[in-house]
Amino acid sequence: MDDLMNVVDWSRWQFALTAMYHWLFVPLTLGLSIIVGLMETIYYKTKDAKWLAITKFWMLLFGINFACGVATGIILEFEFGTNWSNYSWFVGDIFGAPLAIEGILAFFMESTFIAVMFFGWKKVSPRFHLASTWLTAIGACLSALWILVANAWMQYPVGTEFDPAQMRNVMSDFWAVVASPMAINKFFHTVLSGWVLGGVFVVGVSCWFLLKKRNIELAQKSIKIGGWVGLVGIVLTMWTGDGSAVAVSKYQPMKLAAMEGLYDGKCGQEIVAFGILNPQKTYDNNQDPYLFDVSLPYGLSILAKHDPNAFVPGINDLIKGVELTPEGDTIHIDSYAQRIEIGRQAHAALREYGEAEKNGDSVAMADASARLAQNFKYFGYGYFNNPSEAVPPVALTFYAFHIMVIAGGYLLIFFVVILFLVYKKSSVLNKKIVQWLGILTIPVVWICSQSGWVTAEVGRQPWIIQDLMPTRAAISNISASSVQITFWMFVVLFTGLLVAEICIMLKVINKRSKEELDNENI
Numbered sequence: 001m002d003d004l005m006n007v008v009d010w011s012r013w014q015f016a017l018t019a020m021y022h023w024l025f026v027p028l029t030l031g032l033s034i035i036v037g038l039m040e041t042i043y044y045k046t047k048d049a050k051w052l053a054i055t056k057f058w059m060l061l062f063g064i065n066f067a068c069g070v071a072t073g074i075i076l077e078f079e080f081g082t083n084w085s086n087y088s089w090f091v092g093d094i095f096g097a098p099l100a101i102e103g104i105l106a107f108f109m110e111s112t113f114i115a116v117m118f119f120g121w122k123k124v125s126p127r128f129h130l131a132s133t134w135l136t137a138i139g140a141c142l143s144a145l146w147i148l149v150a151n152a153w154m155q156y157p158v159g160t161e162f163d164p165a166q167m168r169n170v171m172s173d174f175w176a177v178v179a180s181p182m183a184i185n186k187f188f189h190t191v192l193s194g195w196v197l198g199g200v201f202v203v204g205v206s207c208w209f210l211l212k213k214r215n216i217e218l219a220q221k222s223i224k225i226g227g228w229v230g231l232v233g234i235v236l237t238m239w240t241g242d243g244s245a246v247a248v249s250k251y252q253p254m255k256l257a258a259m260e261g262l263y264d265g266k267c268g269q270e271i272v273a274f275g276i277l278n279p280q281k282t283y284d285n286n287q288d289p290y291l292f293d294v295s296l297p298y299g300l301s302i303l304a305k306h307d308p309n310a311f312v313p314g315i316n317d318l319i320k321g322v323e324l325t326p327e328g329d330t331i332h333i334d335s336y337a338q339r340i341e342i343g344r345q346a347h348a349a350l351r352e353y354g355e356a357e358k359n360g361d362s363v364a365m366a367d368a369s370a371r372l373a374q375n376f377k378y379f380g381y382g383y384f385n386n387p388s389e390a391v392p393p394v395a396l397t398f399y400a401f402h403i404m405v406i407a408g409g410y411l412l413i414f415f416v417v418i419l420f421l422v423y424k425k426s427s428v429l430n431k432k433i434v435q436w437l438g439i440l441t442i443p444v445v446w447i448c449s450q451s452g453w454v455t456a457e458v459g460r461q462p463w464i465i466q467d468l469m470p471t472r473a474a475i476s477n478i479s480a481s482s483v484q485i486t487f488w489m490f491v492v493l494f495t496g497l498l499v500a501e502i503c504i505m506l507k508v509i510n511k512r513s514k515e516e517l518d519n520e521n522i
Contacts, residue, residue: 006480008472011083014487016457018076021494023453024446025069025501030144030191031198032062033137035229039222044130054218056121057512058202059133061505063118066110068501072494083483087464087474094160094171095150098178102146110139144194145187152183154465155456156251162376164353164369169468181247186456189240192233193449196411199230200445203418205509207438210429215512220429223422223438231415238408242303248459249304249312252466254390255459257315258397260300261289265314271299274402277395283315283388315394319387334378336387343382346375380468389470392461400454407448414441 036059043051077099080088088095116124116132124132153159159176160169171177203226206219248256256262261277262269275293298308305312311323321335334342349372356364384390418438421429429435460466464474 007475007478007483010480010483010487011475012471014083014483014490015076015079017487017490017494018072018079019457020450020453021498022069022072022076023450024498025065025072026144027190027194027197027449028065028201029062029069029140030194031196031201031229031233032058032065033140033198034195035198035202035225036062037134037137038225038229040130040133044126050217051221054221057218058222059117060508061205063114064501064504064508066114068497071497075490083476083478084464084474085476087469089168090469090474091157091160091169091465094153094157094169094177097171097174098146098150098153102143105142105146110136110143113139141191144191148187148190149178149183152180152186153177154463155186155460156180156182156247157465157468162372162379164350164365164372165357167350167354181243182251185240185243185247189237189244192237192240193452195229195233196237197445197449199226199228199233199415200411200441202226203230204438204440204442207429207435208509209512211432211435211439220422223418223429227415227419227422230411231419234408234412234415238412241408245303246306252460253313254315254318255392255397256304257313257318258392258394258459259401259455261394261398262300262312262314263289263316265312265317267301267311268298268309269300269304269312270295270297271303272402273299274406275398277398279395283319283391315391319391336381336390339378339381340384340387342375342378343380343384345382346372346379347382349375378467380463380465380470380473383470383473389462392459397455397459400451400458404448404451404455407444407451411441411445411448 036055039051039055039058042048043055080095113132113135116129117136120129120132157169158180159171159173161172162168163170177183202222206222206226209215209219245256248259257265260272261275261281263281263283272290273294273296275295276291278287278289278291281287281289300312301310302308304310313323317323319336321333321338323333349368353365353368353372356362356368381390414437421434462470462472464471
């Protein structure tokens with residue numbers, strides 16, 4: 001058992017490492033692709049050589065980042081086969097479909113037209129080149145779509161049925177998987193947050209040019225494009241974040257409770273704007289959950305239910321199976337202890353089905369199959385020994401969520417201020433404090449982006465598929481030592497890749513900050 005848990009923990013760390021490194025590159029790809037498309041569109045309309053030079057400069061940085069993102073993404077998908085083969089077998093028909101579409105359609109589209117972007121300036125017409133740039137951006141979005149559809153299915157499994165004869169899930173409704181509320185919200189929230197990151201990156205690099213007093217026109221024009229893309233992105237990200245909160249409240253209430261460090265919910269639940277958790281607090285003791293907190297009345301009820309008087313369950317309520325009506329009456333739902341028992345009944349029915357199949361007893365197979373279908377909704381809980389195992393890491397989820405929210409609020413103010421300055425108070429942009437503010441906001445937006453990803457993925461633990469399969473049941477039959485070795489190999493590889501990207505980008509940016517940019521020296 002100890003070796004099993006070591007394999008689970010190290011496999012989770014390895015996947016988290018790969019995903020977080022990959023997520024350093026993906027949002028910048030999504031954001032820069034849109035910005036480059038807009039810049040080339042302006043060049044196509046104006047025929048201004050300066051816009052051509054600006055477009056080529058940001059396109060070069062986009063290409064550097066795109067290459068690094070591809071490298072980490074390929075490794076990420078291979079890990080499902082090497083480290084999570086039980087998961088891949090259990091849901092391969094469902095999970096594999098969107099990933100296959102992503103590889104065949106979206107990635108093929110990106111890789112085809114990105115070649116035209118970089119090498120087709122004098123080989124194809126300006127119109128075709130512009131179309132290729134936008135098709136690359138669309139391909140990046142489509143690639144994100146299918147990957148996020150697969151991820152959203154893990155958070156909210158729909159459109160599938162379990163086939164006991166195959167001992168695996170099979171897809172019953174493709175469009176239910178694609179169009180689930182979790183998938184739609186996750187796609188728009190993720191892509192739009194990429195616009196935010198791309199906008200900050202462009203503004204920050206442009207502020208570096210202003211600081212070095214070089215390529216001033218490039219910097220000011222780029223700030224306008226990056227600022228508007230970022231502002232639109234952050235406003236829409238907040239809007240889709242509201243939709244995501246409603247979806248999480250409905251389909252993953254334990255995640256929402258962890259995001260707020262909420263143990264005992266109530267009607268008209270306040271939201272914690274800022275707080276410090278009590279590290280001694282657990283679901284089964286009576287200690288205060290916060291050492292310090294600043295809360296907004298009715299905030300969580302409004303966020304999660306769009307109703308200031310709605311009941312929002314906490315961790316204890318979910319474990320006990322308790323809900324409250326607006327009138328304060330108690331409603332009993334399935335407690336976690338009951339879910340564990342129902343899950344074990346589903347496991348027993350599946351074993352009985354297997355025995356009956358070996359014996360050729362069709363009557364017993366039909367009976368076991370019926371009992372399995374009746375209890376399958378809590379199949380994953382049958383792997384747990386007690387309810388505490390179904391509680392996610394509260395502290396990490398809580399702090400990641402609040403860092404994301406606070407940083408997101410700052411970014412909204414940042415874009416409003418930058419756009420005001422570049423249009424109305426352009427002379428203020430020459431002040432070093434403003435320029436350094438733009439530069440230092442670059443790491444802030446990456447922290448915000450990573451915090452959002454941590455919230456989404458850590459908050460759903462211990463599930464790899466919500467309610468159906470915990471991570472401990474999803475791993476491959478490999479040794480902990482082999483995972484440890486590959487983990488440290490990936491640490492070195494990914495860190496080297498990240499350092500290489502940063503060095504190359506800094507070299508390109510530094511070179512442009514020492515010479516005036518024109519179309520000939522790109």
